[in-house]
Every structure is written in C-alpha cells, then in structure tokens.
Amino acid sequence: MRAGAHELRVQLAAHPLAYPVVRLLARCGPVVRVPGLGVVVNEAAVAREVLTDTGTFRSGGGTEADLWTPVFGPSMLVNMDGPDHRAMRRKLAEFFTPAYAGRLVESVCAEPLARVAETLGRGRPVDVVRTTKIVAGALTSALVGFTVTGPAAERDAAYLRMAGQATAIIGLVKLGRLRLTDRQIAQARAIVAEIGATTSLAWAEGDENTAVGRMRQFGLTEAEARGLASAFLIAGTETIAGLLPRLVAVLHDHGELTGVAAAHRAGDPGPVAAAISETARLITPAPIILRNAVRPGRIGGVAVRPGDRVVVSTLNCARAYGRFDLGRAHPPELRHLWFGAGPHFCLGYPLAMAEVHAVLGTLFEHAPLRITARRAESGVLFPAYRRLEVSRA
C-alpha cells in the first residue's frame, strides 16, 4: 500500500464528503467564497492574518464557539474575545510553562506508560489509541481536579471514561450543523455537571499543587476555573487522541519510525522534533478554525461583510507545502498553524507537546515497531484511528 493511503483512509472515514470537497477547494485559490459555507482560506500567510486580526474576525460573542456557552458558561476562552479574553489569557500566560507541563505529564503518565513499556518489552502488542486515551484522560482528570485512585485496571477505566466524556460531547457537533439542540444541551450539561462540581471542590480547597489550585493561584475566579476546566476537557482530549496514533502510523508508513527512534535513543532531539512538526503538518489535527467577520474587510483579494463566516482550512494551508519530507523546514507563516495563531493560539500547546514526547519516547524505546492491526474511526469530527496496534518488530 502507498505510504499515504492509510492516512487518506482515516480522513475519508471521518469525513467521506467534506474531505474531498475541502481538498478540491484548495485548487480554487488562496481564498474562496463558497455559497452556504463561507469564505475559505487555503494559504498559511493569509490564515495567520485572519487569526491575528481580532478587530475584524471574532472567535466568540455570536459565533459557532458559542455553541458551548449554554453548556459550559461564558468563560472557556474559545468563546471569548476582546478585553475579557485578553485578561484571562494574561492571567494564564505562565500556567502551562514547558517545565510545569513536563512535571504534570511525568507525575500523571509515568505509571500507565511504564505498563505500556512492560507490555512491549514482553513482545506483546499495544493499542496506541487506548494508550493515548488513558494518558489524555489521566491528564484531563488532573486538570479538572478529579482524583483517581484504586488498582491499575480501575484507574485506566476511570481515565478512559473521562476521555469518553469528551468524545460524547464533541460527538454532538456535526460539520454541517454547528448548533446544539435543547436536548443535546441537556445531554451535555448532564455530562459536565459532575466535572464542574469536582472543579468547584478543588477550587475551594485551593491546594496549589493541584491544577485547579494553580488556576486559583493565577487569579481565576471559581466560574473561570470551571470554564477553563471544561475548555481543557473539550480542547485537550480528542485532539491528542486523534493526533498521536496517526503520528506513529505516518512515521511507520513512511519508513521513518526506526530512524527517528534511534536518534531519540541516542539522545539527539532534532530528528524527533522534526518528525513531530512534519507529521503534524501532514495530519493537521485541527483541520479547520472558524471565525466570523464583525466589520467589512478583505481576506487576500476577497471582500468580506459583517456576518460572513470564515473557514480557515489549516489542512489546505499545511498541505500546500507538498509531500511528507522530514528534511523540510517550516517557514514562519506555517509554524504550528494547526495549533492556531494569534491571541487564541492553543493554550495547551506545551502540554500537548509533553504528551506527544512522553508517549513517543515510550514507544521509541522498543523500536523497531510494526503495526499489527489498525482501523479508522468513522463519522468523527477529528479524524482518528479507532485502533492502532503496534508490536516490537
């Protein structure tokens, strides 16, 4: 099978109609107005202009991001703009330092990852999807203030349940319908009620060694902490669960996994960093970012009117740079575009990177690896594998 064929299957399983249409739109120019959809941006430099021009293009306050407001409240960053957003981001500027993200991942994920290493060491297969969901669920649990105890199997089940709650909430959103019905709002509220109560409890305790206590220490009110915890749940679980297994698969399918793993074991961080950015470019884990125009403006050569929806196709922007190539340098306009740009740039980026490094590091210790089973997930918002089993080659 061609190296890219598996990745194409993952995309098509998630979006059998939208994926081909979006890729076709890439051929229509850097900026295209599509009736019924909005103004689609296919070029990285233009995308960056849109995402940094917060006077013209808004993320919250009447946009699709507001679909979460009735469920989680108004303070979850993605549904905020202007001075309120700036003030909350300023409070959180030092929240996820790379050092804190590294410590958090180490404290929460070392034990589950040690079990993964042990399984691989015995020559047994490991499902990278399940592993990633356990790791992401464990981190989300820590971030929302949910303490998990008990034997390993019970802890894994609790972490998988947490990740499953994010899946259930994100699963309510379909590409063609960016609104929640009253019934869906009630469903989602039922899921988050328990999590919100946990966050409030942790906020009241205020222990600075916990993530929620740290939010309080950084000046967040209880409502803001609850909003942020919910943002972590929906922004930080499915994205990682989609990215990490695909990253392993792409490296494997292009014959690069063994070489990158060898560099990692030799203590050379360069090839791993290049592998993560180039693989993420190809995968584009967050394939679109939405904005609404609030005043007249221009995107590239296209005029926009207030009320126009802008669809930044990070996928098309990233793919414009060509085929997978680990030697490729990413120009400044492209850098991490799949994590956003400007004031809404992914707050969890350092944590996402620490997670990716921790899981890859564990797998790399047992390379060469071969993929023994895989299956793409169908009908999901974030393209993903349902199962990706690897074993020592």
Ligand code: HEM
């Ligand atoms: C592969 C992993 C991830 C990807 C691709 C990703 C992507 C993104 C993107 C594209 C945005 C900007 C959205 C916009 O401009 O409208 C964003 C924002 C955000 N992300 Fe991530 N993210 C990832 C992981 C995480 C993690 C692990 C967390 C935390 C646990 C997180 C928390 C957030 C938050 C709170 C925001 C909102 C920031 C704001 O609006 O100011 N993300 N992410």
